[in-house]
Amino acid sequence: MEKAIKERYNDAILETAMRRYGIAPGQVCPLDGFESFIYTFERDQGAYILRIGHSRRRSVSLIRGEVDWINYLAAEGASVARAILSERGELVEVLDDGQGAHFLATAFVEAPGRPPWEVGWTPELFETYGRLLGRMHALSQGYTPSDPACQRPHWNDDIMLDVEGNVPAAQTQVLARFEALMAYLEALPRNRASYGLIHFDAHGGNMLVDERGRITLFDFDDCNYSWYVNDIAIVLFYIVMGHEDEAAFTREFMSHFLRGYRRENVLDPAWLGEIPYFLKLREIDLYAVIHRSFDLDDLDPWCARYMQGRRARIEAGVPYIDFDFASLAEYL
Numbered sequence: 001m002e003k004a005i006k007e008r009y010n011d012a013i014l015e016t017a018m019r020r021y022g023i024a025p026g027q028v029c030p031l032d033g034f035e036s037f038i039y040t041f042e043r044d045q046g047a048y049i050l051r052i053g054h055s056r057r058r059s060v061s062l063i064r065g066e067v068d069w070i071n072y073l074a075a076e077g078a079s080v081a082r083a084i085l086s087e088r089g090e091l092v093e094v095l096d097d098g099q100g101a102h103f104l105a106t107a108f109v110e111a112p113g114r115p116p117w118e119v120g121w122t123p124e125l126f127e128t129y130g131r132l133l134g135r136m137h138a139l140s141q142g143y144t145p146s147d148p149a150c151q152r153p154h155w156n157d158d159i160m161l162d163v164e165g166n167v168p169a170a171q172t173q174v175l176a177r178f179e180a181l182m183a184y185l186e187a188l189p190r191n192r193a194s195y196g197l198i199h200f201d202a203h204g205g206n207m208l209v210d211e212r213g214r215i216t217l218f219d220f221d222d223c224n225y226s227w228y229v230n231d232i233a234i235v236l237f238y239i240v241m242g243h244e245d246e247a248a249f250t251r252e253f254m255s256h257f258l259r260g261y262r263r264e265n266v267l268d269p270a271w272l273g274e275i276p277y278f279l280k281l282r283e284i285d286l287y288a289v290i291h292r293s294f295d296l297d298d299l300d301p302w303c304a305r306y307m308q309g310r311r312a313r314i315e316a317g318v319p320y321i322d323f324d325f326a327s328l329a330e331y332l
Helices: 003-008 011-020 060-075 123-140 172-186 228-239 246-262 269-293 301-307 310-316 325-331
Strands: 028-031 037-043 046-054 093-096 102-109 195-198 207-209 215-217 224-227
Touching (some): 011 046, 011 093, 060 102, 060 123, 123 195, 123 215, 123 246, 224 269, 228 246, 228 269, 301 310
Antiparallel strands (some): 028 037, 195 224, 207 215
């Protein structure tokens, strides 16, 4: 989170947000949040999440676009954590930060269940995961924002992707690799069957699994217009981490994930060949975000593991996963 946002936040902002959502004093519990202040709360015997972000990151219209899509997906039967109205009937509450800008409060139904790594990943859960993303991508093809002014950005908008602004200028080879990758991706074809609104961060940390094995996805803060295969690549990017034999796990996971996906959406198997490029995009983007958000001399264990040798791998053009993705066509 930006230092400037942290410095503007205070108890009065939280108390105002609580009043707007009818939350009794002392009835919020803070959670870890990377880009926003996150809390759990209970109201009317229901469990909810309160998120307080800032207009320096996302405008009011962008957040309205986010919750509009979430609630469209929920209304059409996708298992996502829907947004709820405030006491004043608003999906986004605007709170003055005292310095000419605003904190923006939104609230969501709390997803039921436990993190997937606590439940335990299984082939059945991999398939459920694929079905959920397939369902979302199918629904995305028929989605039109209820307010044209609340359109979400595209994947290459500066608000979503700012590698040049975050990677040190001296790292010319990293920046050259990124520039060449962007030129390749921006030339890819776009049509309704391949390109639309995606989650863009649908990893295991943004979902919970209930006792029936149902996945509920949340945290749509990064949703944007991109290729559906990009969403799939991002899922793989995170779930493969920590596996000694990445190629073997990729085949195991993707075989089940894609079987689930094809039950809900039709995607041309030719797109599988683009996965390495989208994996590389996420690899470089995450590398840049860590440069932006953390002290490289004092990284947490997860970031430290990720950054170890990462610059050299990017500069050398080493694939994030060495795998023949076209071989997965039989599952899609």
